[in-house]
Structure formats: C-alpha cells, structure tokens
Amino acid sequence: MIRRIRLHATRSGSLRGRLVWGAALLAAVAVLAAQTIGFLVLRSWLLHRVDEQLDDFVLPPQSFSHDADPGRVLRPPDPETVTLPSDFRLTFYDTAGHEQGALGGGRAPGPDLPESVGGLPRADGRPATVQAVSGDGRWRIQKKTGPDRSSYVVALPLDTLDGATDKLLWLNAVVLAAALAGLVALSRWVVRLGLLPLTRMEHTAQDITAGDLSLRLPDTDPHTETGRLGTVLNTMLDRLEQALHEREFSEARLRRFVADAGHELRTPLTTIQGFAELALRHEARSPAERREGDRLIAQNTERISLLVDDLLLLAKLDKEPAYRSERVDLLAVAADSVSEAAHQSDGRLIRLGTLGSGSAADEEDLELVETTGDPHRLRQVVGNLLANALTHTPPGTKVDVRVGTGRSGPTTGGTDRPGRTSPSPPLREGTPICVLEVADRGPGLSPEEADRVFERFYRVDPSRSHDHGGSGLGLAIASAIAQGHGGRLELETATGRGSVFRLVLPAGSGTP
Template identity: 65%
Template sequence: MLGATLLAAVAVFTAQTIGLLVLHSWLLDRVDQQLKEFILPRQAFTDRDRQASEPVPGSVSLPSDFRVTFYDASGVRRGTLGGGDPPGPKLPSSTDELNLTPGRQATVPAESGDSHWRVLWGTGVDDTSYVVALPLDTVEETMSQLLVLNVAVFAVAVVGLVAVGRWVVRLGLLPLTRMERTAQDIAAGNLSLRLSDTDRRTETGRLGTVLNDMLDRLQQALRQREFSEARLRRFVADAGHELRTPLTSIQGFAELALRHPGRPADQRREADEQVAKNALRMNHLVDDLLLLARLDQEPEYRQVPVDLLSLTADAVSAATVRARGLHPVTLNPLDATAEDSEFDVVETVGDPARLLQVINNLVSNALVHTPPGTPVDVRVGTARAGAMTGGTDRRGRTSAAPPLAVGTAVCVIEVIDQGPGLTAEEAERVFERFYRVDSSRSRDQGGSGLGLAIASAIAQGHGGRLELDARAGSGCTFRLLLPVVDGRAGCVAEPDLPSELPAVTRRPPGRFTT
C-alpha cells in the first residue's frame, strides 16, 4: 500500500509540475508575442525643440502596461514613456550595462518589490535605441494561485490514497483474514474445518483450494496414523495374549514338576506332552509372525508356471482326509451351473508352495469354522474382473487388497461353504491379524487368527487379491484371484517361461468329487 501510494504521489507531483511548466511557458510566450508585435511610432521622436533621442510626451498613446525607455546614440538613458501604478523595470543608465541582446526577450526585476518585467531591446531613429517592457504580475499571480491549488490537490490526493488504499487493501485481504481465523481454529484441534474462499479466479481463492487439499491429505494421514497406531497396539496386545497362553501352560507344568519331583511316570508323561504341545503351538505362532513380517517386506516369490487346477485338487484331496467324512468337499469348474461345464486350463506365474498354502488355508478355514455336515464347494476357472465375477468392490464384499481394473483377465479359485456366515461388521475385520469372530471360531476350533492375513498377503504379493462375499446365515465365499498368463484368456503370455510345469499331479478335465 505504501509503495502504491508513493508511486501515485510521484505521478501526481510529476503531472502538476509539468502542468505548471507548460502553463508558465504558454503565458510567457503570450507576453513575448506582445513584445514582438509592439511597434513604436516614429512621432515619439519628432519634436523640433527636443533631441531625436528624447521622447515627446503626448505625441503617442501606448497600450496599457507598456513602458518604453529611450537611449540616445551614445547609449545614455534619456526618458520613459508609459504609465501605470506598478514600479517600472530596473534598467541601467547606459546601454553598456544593459546586458540585453537586441531582438531577444529577457526578464528583469522591478525597480522595487518582488515583481518582474519582460523586456525587449529595439533600435530607433538616428542610432538611438529603446527598451519596451511588460509587467509579469499577471503571470506570476496566476502561477502562484495555481501552485497553491496544486499543493492543496497534492495533499488531498496523498491523504485520500492512504485512507482509501488502506480500506481497499483491508477489503481485499478479508479472505486472508478469514483464512487466518479458520487456521487458528484448525490449530486449536477442529480438523474438520475448511477454508471457504476457493474461487479459482483470485489468488486467495487458489491458495484456499490448495490449502484445503493439503488439509484433506493431512487429515487423511492423521487418520491413517491413528488407525495404524491402534492396529499396532491391538496387534501387540493380541500377540502377547496368544504367546502368554502357551507360556503360562509351560510355566505351570514346569513349576509342577519342580514342586513334585516324585510324581508317577504317567503324570510326568502327560505333563511333558502338554509342555511339548504348547511349545509346538507357540513355535507355529512365532513362525506365522515371522512369515507375516517377511511378507510385509515384499519378499521375492518364485516365478514359475503354476497349474492352479492341480494345486486345488491336491488341497481338496488333503482336506478330505482331514475332514474324516464330516464335510463333503467337491471340486467343480467355476461355472458349475452349466450342464456341459468342464475344467479349463488355469495357469498363472508364481510360487507353487505359497499358493498351495493359500488354498489349503481357505479350505481348512471352511472345514474348521462350519458345523459338521456342511458342504464345501471349491471352484476353479478363469474370468474377467467385475462386480459379479469378483476382483472389484461392491456391497457385501470385503478385501484387504485394492480392487482390480474392471475387465482384467484373472484366474479364480472360490471356496464356498453353507455355514452360518458372517455379519457385515465381522466380515470387515476378517482379514485383520489375530481376529476371531466368536466362540464358534475360538482357539479350540481355529488357529491364532493369522491364516487369512497370511493368505491375503501372499495373494497381493502375486499381484492378485483375496476377497470375501458373506452374509449372516448364508455362508461365506472366499475368492482368490490371480493374474492369467494363458493367452486364450485374453492376456499376453509371460516370455521365457519354462515349457514344462512343476511336478504336480494333473487331473483330467471334468467334474469330480473327493
């Protein structure tokens, strides 16, 4: 504001100065023009009783304000014609002291006072000369009045610029003032507030838009940080609880052995078996935690062609042995509703051991967490990602991995059970570490709650996704989706892959039940 006021003041001062100089020059030119157009009549010098160099009073009548001073041929001042109240010009008594150039105007002071005269030196008859003069009182008075007016205008302009400039600047900075108040409220803890001035046509509006975006990112980062901290605290508490149970059992049996060294052999054997059982359980838990830690660090998986149909058949066969006839387990094509459905070639690239671990985990999860007699259907095939086929988000579907692009060709393995299912709240947390739903999925029947977390991490490490479609009372559908490398499925085959598959049992196409 001060800079703008200074520039405006300089502009006004410059304009006024130029105006004064132009007006003074114009008025002075008018006086000079009058002096040039002045012609002294010859009758002013013709008088028989006087010298030719002396003026003849009353011989001519001069215009008002003109004064003529005469010098004889020897340069001596002889007299003056003209009248008027103001004192005349201050001229020397001889032309030797005149300091004037013939034919050129000059300015001389008055005989008394502060006024000035404009004079012109001309030549008369018989080598005489004269000086005609006009007073500059009108010019000087006009310039004085204009100067006073300009000073007043300059002062008013500067004061007005400062006053109006402050008001305009404050008005223009009102959005910044509102931003300041909003920022203070945000700093006080109200993180939901946002800046209201977001007009992209103004600088403050664009600033408000950028700050709002930054606040959204910061709030999202804070929420993620709080969620991560809460998840970490819950993970540490769950891990401590899981480890404390076998450790407590081991400590109890060890103290029992120390207090009663003379126990019967069968009691000692039972205690030793319990110690070994709890130690094995703790060892499995630690192994799972170490595996999750390695998976979080993005481990390198083997990259070989994998026949998912063969892997799934192996997992189903092993699950049938574990089920002991309590659960009928079937293996079908993905589109099992079609009468002529057959198994297609379902191949991907990855680590066969890790992928088999995922499939075993899903099948075992269905066997352990459903009542006896509940059928489990495992389906294998290829599809394209979508709301109906899987791979994308929709209502009732949860996953720890981001969705795939719609239309992406994928290998699909579905494990479908007809158990009690899960509520929406339970399904949202099913992939969390150490999470168990209820007593039906307690530690007595299930594991430590790390299996699905490990399976999801392995799926993401292979560029795929593990998801769950579940509703309370309608069973669960766990779906593993992996990239397709079969050119017939719509994807480009991986280059330089081994021509032979790993040593796994390949079953003939067709529907079969184990």
C-alpha cells in the first residue's frame, strides 16, 4: 500500500506543473469555446444573409413567355429581358415538374439539381444546401412558384461563406496555438510567483531539517492560505523546540537525579559494608566497639530506609497521588508542627503568628484558616519547612510561622514577581487563598541557589554533608504536595536577609 501511494505521488508530478497545465488547459478550453461560438454565430449570420437574398428575389410574371398552349410555361425568360444580380442562377420547371432550362452565368460550376421538382431537397419553399455539379463548391437554393403552376429554383453560391469560415478556422487555430503558448508561459510566471512563499517555506524547512531549530517560516500573513499555514507550522515548531528542550532538560535532570541518588546511597552503604567487614575480620572486639559498630550500621540503615521511603513517596506523588479530601485548619496544623519542632529547636525561637505580623500573636488574634485537603500531607509539608529552617540556620535564630488568608497577588503570594521562586505555575490573580509562611532570619540564599532549591537531591552545602542537611528531597516533596492540592510552594530570599517559604492553597477548596 505504501509503495502504491508513493508511486501515485511520483506519477502525479509537482504541484507547480499541475497548476500550470491545469490553468493552461482551462484557458485553452475557454478560448476554444469562445472561438467555436464565434464561428457558429458568424456562419449562421452569413447563411442567414444568403437566405434573405434568396427570399427577396422574385421574378415578375411578365418575365415568362408562353407557347400557343396557354397555361403552360414553355421556356424560361429571355436573358435579354431579365437582368439577374451577380452570382444568381435560375432553373425553371414546367407545370409537370420537368426541367425547362437555366438562367445565369459565371465560371463556377452550377448547382447539382434534379431533372424534376420532386427530387429537390426541400419542395416546401425553404432554403436548402446542395453540392455543385463538379468540384467541392456548394450552393444555397430555394424553390419558388411561377405563373400557371410552374416553378423555378433560385440559387446562390456559398463560396464567400465557405471562404470566410475556412479563413476564420485557420485564424482561430493560429490564435489558439499562440494563446496556449502565451498562457503556458504566463501561468508558469504566475504560479511561480504565487508559490514563492511555499518555496521559501521549503528552503527554511530544509535548513530546519539540517539541524537549525531556531529558524521560523517568514510568511505568516493571516489573510493568505500560505500565511496561515506558516503560522500553524511556526506554532508547531515552537512546541517541538520546547518539547526537545524539555526532553533534554528531563534527561539531564534524570542523569543528575541518578547521580545524586547514587551519591546519597553510596555513603551509608559504604559505612555498613565497612563495619560489617570489620566485624567479620575482628571477632575479638570489645563490647563497646561492637555496640558502636552496630549503632552506626543501624543509623546508616535508617538513613537508607528514609531515603528509599522519600523516593517512593516522590514517585507516588509524580504518578497519581491519592489525597484525602477533608476540611483542614492550617492554624491547627501549624500549631502542632511548631509544638513538635520546639523539642529539636536547639535554642532557636519558633513563634506562631498571623499573616503580616512580625511578632508572636495572642490567642485572641489568631483566626481560623480552613482549606480542603489531606491533613497528613499538609502537616508533612509544614514539618519539612520547619525542619529545613532549623537545619540551615545557626542556633539562636528566630523562626516565625505565620498563618492567614487573603487574595493571590504580588504582595500576599500565589503569583510570580521578581525575587520570588516557585516550581509550580502561578494562581490567577485575585483568587481567595490560605497562606502559611515559615520565615527565618538565617543567612538566606543567593538567586542561583534559590532557583535550584526545589530540585531533588539539591543541597546548598557543596560537600553534601548530612551535618548540614538531609538528602535534599524535603522541599521537592513539599512542593509536589502543594501543587497536588491546587496551590504552590514559593520562596522569597536574599543573601544575608533570611528566607521565607510560603505555602499557598485555595481558600475553602483544594483539588486533591
């Protein structure tokens, strides 16, 4: 089937050739039809003129001479008594219908007429066409009634008509040939000019095929077919280029993810392997050494288990996360998370307040902040944010947890603005939102670090030491959960000015 389609496409020729010959054929048919109509009209008009001449010609009765027998035409009129117009010929028949003679001269052979009236092509008096007695000439004849039931036939040669029509046919043939040649040449020029945008598209497409994906089709006029085609193809090329960039980014991200995962797993596995080999080689160790080795093995096993759990959770969140849909009070979630984090604060002051306040709020200042979602996952998000703040700030740093409501915008959050980073798309401005902020007064992050802080396995510490952070999955998990609830997690930070992580969720309803 594919071979047949290709063969048919090869035989069909190029679009330019089909357009040229199609236009030339249509124009030739139009010219031929006009010539045919003109030829038929001219021939009909000339023949009608001949018929009018025949019809207008009538012999007066006194032109006929009689015998002694009255009532019978014995002979045709005397040529000296009858003056005929040029080219006219008369043939006379008696009352019995027999030919009696002819009148008229000329060098051209006369009409081939029968010897009796009954043999005439038309005996009803209407004009008819007959051949000449010799040669290829033709005559137009008409029967007329004479005196005493005699009759005669008036004839006119059609040489002038045939000559005019023959010359017209030759002229039409020459004009048709010249018109066809001119139409082919003109059609080629017009088609080449009309297909010029397609030719430019072809050259651009060849360059794009060669590898230059940044090129775009130049003709995008919305008022033409090729312009609209160019617009559609440019849009397709934009999407294709974007898809290729996303694919390259995804491949690079996957390679970095695999490398980071291998690095995170290699350290605890090396530790476990080393202490296991040490236990096998040195069986006569002291109880204190065995306990220390077992503790380190258990500690690194726990690290591997936590890392695997986080990876499985991220895979689950990326695939089809299943969230519970319940009414959740973010203020209660924040209070519980602050209470749990206080035991690990290491001298850091954690305060719970309202959105927009700079200090701890009294109980009467706190308000109910409700949304819809999975309370366990939202509590996990707040816990990850607090753990991140406690891990990356020095002892004695103040950490503020603020909860409130508002509408999405540059001030409250939920939309993009300079200095604000988020891996999730922005919300529509003016959307009612619930906001939970975790703000610290630590060292902050540079713009380059802020752009990558939500990446998986990314840690600001280049040594990747676990003394200054976990595996680098906490913020990635928190961002995935926030986006799964129809909101987003965003960061506002600057070097030396601390960091503000903001969880933005739709007020009263989520999309779990």
